[in-house]
Amino acid sequence: MTSTAVHFDHVSRHFGDVRAVDDVTFDILDGEFFTMLGPSGSGKTTCLRLVAGFDQPTAGRILLHDQDVSKRPPYERDVNTVFQDYALFPHMNVGDNVAYGLMIKKVPKPERAQRVLEMLDLVQLSGFEHRKPSQLSGGQRQRVALARALINHPRVLLLDEPLGALDLKLRQQMQTELKAIQKKVGITFIFVTHDQEEALTMSDRIAVFNRGKVEQIGAPEDMYERPATAFVAGFLGTSNLLSGEVARALTGSPDPVAIRPEKLRVLGAGEAAPDGWRYAPGTIRDVVYLGMYKRYLVDVQTGGDVIVIEQNLDSRAHPRSAQVTLAWHPEHMRKLASA
Amino acid sequence: MTSLSTALYRRPWLTLLMLLAPPLVYLLVFYVAPLGVLLINSFWRLDDFTGQVVPEFTLQNYLALFQPANLEIFLRTAGMAAAVTIACAIISFPLAYYIARYASPRWKGLLYLAVLLPLWSSYLIRVYAWKLILAKEGIVSWFFNTLGLGGLLDAFLSLPGIGGPSLSFSSIGVFLVFVYVWLPYMILPVQAAMERVPRSLLEASGDLGAKPNATFRHVTLPLAVPGVIAGSIFTFSLTLGDFVVPTVLGNSSFYIGQAVLTFQGSSGNIPLAAAFTVVPMVVMILYLLGAKRMGALEAL
Numbered sequence: 001m002t003s004t005a006v007h008f009d010h011v012s013r014h015f016g017d018v019r020a021v022d023d024v025t026f027d028i029l030d031g032e033f034f035t036m037l038g039p040s041g042s043g044k045t046t047c048l049r050l051v052a053g054f055d056q057p058t059a060g061r062i063l064l065h066d067q068d069v070s071k072r073p074p075y076e077r078d079v080n081t082v083f084q085d086y087a088l089f090p091h092m093n094v095g096d097n098v099a100y101g102l103m104i105k106k107v108p109k110p111e112r113a114q115r116v117l118e119m120l121d122l123v124q125l126s127g128f129e130h131r132k133p134s135q136l137s138g139g140q141r142q143r144v145a146l147a148r149a150l151i152n153h154p155r156v157l158l159l160d161e162p163l164g165a166l167d168l169k170l171r172q173q174m175q176t177e178l179k180a181i182q183k184k185v186g187i188t189f190i191f192v193t194h195d196q197e198e199a200l201t202m203s204d205r206i207a208v209f210n211r212g213k214v215e216q217i218g219a220p221e222d223m224y225e226r227p228a229t230a231f232v233a234g235f236l237g238t239s240n241l242l243s244g245e246v247a248r249a250l251t252g253s254p255d256p257v258a259i260r261p262e263k264l265r266v267l268g269a270g271e272a273a274p275d276g277w278r279y280a281p282g283t284i285r286d287v288v289y290l291g292m293y294k295r296y297l298v299d300v301q302t303g304g305d306v307i308v309i310e311q312n313l314d315s316r317a318h319p320r321s322a323q324v325t326l327a328w329h330p331e332h333m334r335k336l337a338s339a
Numbered sequence: 340m341t342s343l344s345t346a347l348y349r350r351p352w353l354t355l356l357m358l359l360a361p362p363l364v365y366l367l368v369f370y371v372a373p374l375g376v377l378l379i380n381s382f383w384r385l386d387d388f389t390g391q392v393v394p395e396f397t398l399q400n401y402l403a404l405f406q407p408a409n410l411e412i413f414l415r416t417a418g419m420a421a422a423v424t425i426a427c428a429i430i431s432f433p434l435a436y437y438i439a440r441y442a443s444p445r446w447k448g449l450l451y452l453a454v455l456l457p458l459w460s461s462y463l464i465r466v467y468a469w470k471l472i473l474a475k476e477g478i479v480s481w482f483f484n485t486l487g488l489g490g491l492l493d494a495f496l497s498l499p500g501i502g503g504p505s506l507s508f509s510s511i512g513v514f515l516v517f518v519y520v521w522l523p524y525m526i527l528p529v530q531a532a533m534e535r536v537p538r539s540l541l542e543a544s545g546d547l548g549a550k551p552n553a554t555f556r557h558v559t560l561p562l563a564v565p566g567v568i569a570g571s572i573f574t575f576s577l578t579l580g581d582f583v584v585p586t587v588l589g590n591s592s593f594y595i596g597q598a599v600l601t602f603q604g605s606s607g608n609i610p611l612a613a614a615f616t617v618v619p620m621v622v623m624i625l626y627l628l629g630a631k632r633m634g635a636l637e638a639l
Contacts, residue, residue, distance in 0.1 A: 073545065075545050075550055079546075081543070085539055089557075090562070091562060103557075
């Protein structure tokens with residue numbers, strides 16, 4: 001389980017002056033669900049294309065199971081891709097699409113047919129083999145694309161924002177399903193997305209990309225609870241980012257810090273902060289009622305403002321302009337690498 | 340003015356009618372009606388003694404089409420149309436592929452221009468230019484003679500059926516010029532069909548283990564077929580109806596267009612000329628129906 005599936009070794013990919021991928025080094029482990037997360041243009045898709053072989057690195061090496069594949073064409077790599085636009089062959093029916101890889105490898109017809117049936121069963125599309133891709137819905141095409149890639153038993157499966165075109169409900173359903181399929185087949189999944197919620201739900205580990213570099217890699221909880229940089233803190237969920245004088249007033253140091261809105265507590269007059277917590281006085285500037293929770297915007301007396309999210313456990317709310325005390329556990333006030 | 344706008348706004352069908360009426364009338368008067376007249380004429384007959392058209396229903400024109408001399412004209416024309424179409428498809432494929440896949444935007448524009456430029460000059464001028472190029476004293480003969488290959492050209496021209504006294508008086512000459520004049524009509528739809536194949540399909544094929552030649556066979560080629568069929572509609576039908584190229588460059592063997600011209604012109608046998616015209620139309624209608632079934636019409 002702990003062997004390395006893909007190793008990026010000082011990989012760069014430049015397009016003219018644009019450094020799409022800028023000297024990244026990291027490992028993807030065998031059998032894990034690895035997500036490359038970042039805004040558009042951050043280099044995540046380019047990294048995926050480098051692994052697939054559609055693109056070659058300008059510098060550095062890519063190792064697949066300890067073999068340098070940097071110069072190998074896509075058809076000599078033991079990886080398969082699920083494309084963002086699915087890329088199903090429009091002139092073939094579903095069965096022929098799924099069987100394409102086996103047809104190329106000249107697998108005998110009866111075995112091909114058998115494995116197509118198994119794959120369509122896995123993605124819950126049994127009985128669809130004679131349909132044309134144009135007769136399928138977006139979600140069904142998605143499944144066909146998945147089956148067409150998985151039938152080759154690749155050691156690594158690459159997924160390029162495959163859920164982007166689906167509506168919310170279907171997307172959430174496919175998230176669970178993809179995760180279940182990955183567990184079942186035990187193949188390394190490398191998943192590219194710009195959707196942080198998707199990344200948090202599905203991944204074993206997440207790499208957050210920004211401007212061609214990897215900002216941080218870790219398990220979802222690590223990334224959320226202990227973001228290393230301001231970018232990660234802001235991109236995964238929301239954070240109150242404080243630095244300079246504002247930070248000094250609260251932590252005693254001007255180094256940048258981040259704290260999640262749900263980790264702050266708003267205390268009214270007479271309420272005391274729990275032992276070991278730190279606190280600071282402030283004024284409620286705004287309250288927004290959001291059903292499941294309330295969102296406060298609080299002016300800190302020493303300067304700056306923070307967002308606080310409080311669950312609606314009781315119906316009491318601090319009114320606007322109320323003098324309150326902000327309290328937090330020092331552990332939740334995370335020091336960030338100064339960006 | 341306002342009341343007119345309001346009146347039109349309230350009756351959308353009136354606006355539609357006003358917009359559609361001129362083209363519809365034009366189509367009816369100048370296309371549909373003559374076709375009807377043509378069809379009716381083909382069932383009349385010519386009185387051999389008076390030389391007058393007798394408006395009585397008869398099938399004799401259509402029976403006359405099956406005389407060996409006329410059958411030969413059909414087969415020659417259809418054979419030429421098929422040969423020209425195949426040659427155009429083969430020649431246009433690499434060029435269309437290059438334009439669609441590899442050419443930079445700048446080169447794409449230049450190549451487009453190169454393909455379309457001949458269409459800016461008169462078709463007759465181009466055909467007569469080829470007459471000079473292919474003539475016995477023309478540049479092609481000169482080229483072969485200079486290389487000392489004159490004998491080869493003569494041997495080629497002495498082939499029965501396709502040869503003739505010179506390239507400018509032979510079926511080979513007719514074929515060459517047909518391919519030249521109709522080639523752009525094949526290149527453009529084939530190129531358009533290839534342009535519409537998303538790059539990700541080719542990547543997907545490679546990703547699934549197919550080497551470039553397998554990708555070409557299994558993905559590029561099948562997806563370009565509608566474009567080839569669309570182009571062949573042009574090359575085939577244009578060859579089928581043309582009488583200029585065989586008149587200028589051919590030998591004495593007739594093509595459909597020339598036969599029609601002769602029947603209705605010098606011999607005044609309009610009914611037989613009409614029947615002769617109906618045949619390529621029927622062939623093209625069947626061809627179009629077939630092309631529609633294969634989805635080629637969307638590639639136009």
